[in-house]
Amino acid sequence: MRNPLPRVAAIHDLSGFGRCSLTVVIPILSTMGLEVCPLPTAVLSTHTGIEGFRIFDLTDQLPGFIEHWKSQNLGFEAIYSGFLGSARQAGMVSDFIKSFAGPETLVVVDPVMADFGKLYASMSPEMVGEMRALATQAKVITPNITEAAFMLGREVPEGLTESQVKDWLRALADLGPAMPVITSLPLSSRTDRSYVAAYNREDGRFWLAGRPLVPTQYHGTGDIFSSVLTGSLLQGDSLPIALDRSCQFVATAIQVTFGYSGLDHHEILLERSLGTLQAPVTYASYELLP
Ligand code: PXL
Numbered sequence: 001m002r003n004p005l006p007r008v009a010a011i012h013d014l015s016g017f018g019r020c021s022l023t024v025v026i027p028i029l030s031t032m033g034l035e036v037c038p039l040p041t042a043v044l045s046t047h048t049g050i051e052g053f054r055i056f057d058l059t060d061q062l063p064g065f066i067e068h069w070k071s072q073n074l075g076f077e078a079i080y081s082g083f084l085g086s087a088r089q090a091g092m093v094s095d096f097i098k099s100f101a102g103p104e105t106l107v108v109v110d111p112v113m114a115d116f117g118k119l120y121a122s123m124s125p126e127m128v129g130e131m132r133a134l135a136t137q138a139k140v141i142t143p144n145i146t147e148a149a150f151m152l153g154r155e156v157p158e159g160l161t162e163s164q165v166k167d168w169l170r171a172l173a174d175l176g177p178a179m180p181v182i183t184s185l186p187l188s189s190r191t192d193r194s195y196v197a198a199y200n201r202e203d204g205r206f207w208l209a210g211r212p213l214v215p216t217q218y219h220g221t222g223d224i225f226s227s228v229l230t231g232s233l234l235q236g237d238s239l240p241i242a243l244d245r246s247c248q249f250v251a252t253a254i255q256v257t258f259g260y261s262g263l264d265h266h267e268i269l270l271e272r273s274l275g276t277l278q279a280p281v282t283y284a285s286y287e288l289l290p
Contacts, residue, residue, distance in 0.1 A: 011081035018047040020220035032231035042085030057085035078106040090130035109138035136176035159188030169199035206289035211251035
């Protein structure tokens with residue numbers, strides 16, 4: 001039987017300060033009318049971008065948590081993973097997907113491990129191969145351009161043409177996922193906006209969506225993007241609408257925050273924009289990549 005509210009197993013860390021992972025996944029998916037069941041991978045004082053962060057890795061606890069869920073016969077409409085506490089957890093998440101996902105389950109893997117050309121502070125080099133293996137189990141993956149490069153064993157590009165973007169997306173789809181998405185795309189022909197692109201292997205179409213550039217970077221926007229994308233697909237939206245909604249929501253959250261003075265890049269004001277997730281889609285600006 002389907003759950004009355006679509007239920008999402010959310011496999012991410014809990015960071016006390018610095019909006020990211022579960023502190024954005026839960027409010028976003030709840031606002032979108034979905035029930036979130038968190039399976040925490042680690043508990044941190046702050047995300048790993050703040051010096052001196054403390055981390056409690058839950059790798060040894062995960063198997064017991066998962067066994068207990070199995071004993072309760074829990075069912076999920078979606079399984080959505082992100083930041084892992086150790087490379088060893090990737091195999092556990094893979095097993096989790098094999099045990100809990102049916103043919104209709106939406107499996108989203110955000111291979112959180114790197115940005116701006118380098119691995120995050122807590123990531124070991126083994127994480128790259130482990131994330132690549134985990135991605136084979138997913139329908140949707142949402143790497144940023146650095147993570148996509150690491151997964152494909154390519155150099156992080158300075159710029160990409162639209163036809164190169166299609167090649168990158170096809171290469172990601174060859175790893176397994178039918179709907180790969182790449183964020184933070186360095187599109188050489190369009191430097192006016194920040195772009196994301198997606199490919200649907202089932203119909204062979206490529207999609208592009210963009211948002212205005214703001215002269216700063218906010219932490220956690222990748223998690224915000226992937227959470228809205230997951231929620232939107234679960235609500236039944238098409239891939240380009242889900243892509244556009246996620247991109248426009250990130251734009252709104254950034255612009256809502258950027259207008260204040262004195263806030264730093266850890267403090268995206270998510271609550272100021274959450275309500276917009278309940279508005280119907282009234283305008284979409286995605287493009288088909290020819
Ligand atoms: O936003 C990705 C992310 C999630 N969780 C933790 C992080 C990061 C990125 O740095 O450190 C703990």
